[in-house]
Amino acid sequence: MDSGAVTVARTGTVRGELVLRESGGHYEVISNGVFLMDTRAGESERLLVRAALDAVPPGSRLLIGGLGVGFSLAEAAASPRPAEIVVIEIEPALVGWHRGPLGRFSAGALDDPRVRVVTADIVTWLAGTDERFDAICLDVDNGPDWTVFDTNAQLYGGDGLALLRARLTPGGVLAVWSASASPAYAARLADAVGPVETLAVEVARGEPDVVYLARQKARDRV
């Protein structure tokens, strides 16, 4: 976290406090004391979407888990490839901040007619929908081993992986963002979904960011 940053918005939620801080024209989002995302980089968050879209045909349906500062959504909306982009974001206040200070980072994508933003917990939303997607991009935590909320841990275990796989179209891809490598998760992902490609992005601070890209196994195709 930037110690010189000033708080520009703060809201209480049932999950704790959500804070938006600004420093030098950049913003950071803190959820219940845990750093979630800032606007300084974004390369791996864009790669998450680009790698997934490169793996599916034009006209595809894309699901993005976690709006954050909007880098992933902006990357998706900049591409002609997806016909539909559904974003699931748990924090209504954060969606509202994209009508204000974060708007330049999502680059108007919320007004793209292909985009639908749903304010919901993706864990419960996935369990309650029968929608299917050609690509699912999951970036709601700092990674499978460092979740923002305890309940998000469900997404990375066997039941969560089965839920995500069930929401893929035949041959669809699941891309998962992580702030550090997680070989155990990659193995679970390969087992539950299909062959995994691991993409690493060097970052200024510490360990590279990682994007895991899994393509659904042939046995799941119908």
Ligand SMILES: C[S@@+](CC[C@H](N)C(=O)[O-])C[C@H]1O[C@@H](n2cnc3c(N)ncnc32)[C@H](O)[C@@H]1O
């Ligand atoms: C690391 S940020 C996403 C970064 C995003 N890829 C970007 O480009 O800015 C994680 C986002 O997921 C949201 N989130 C966390 N848990 C969630 C959940 N269970 N369901 C939906 N959204 C969630 C957070 O509020 C936050 O906006």
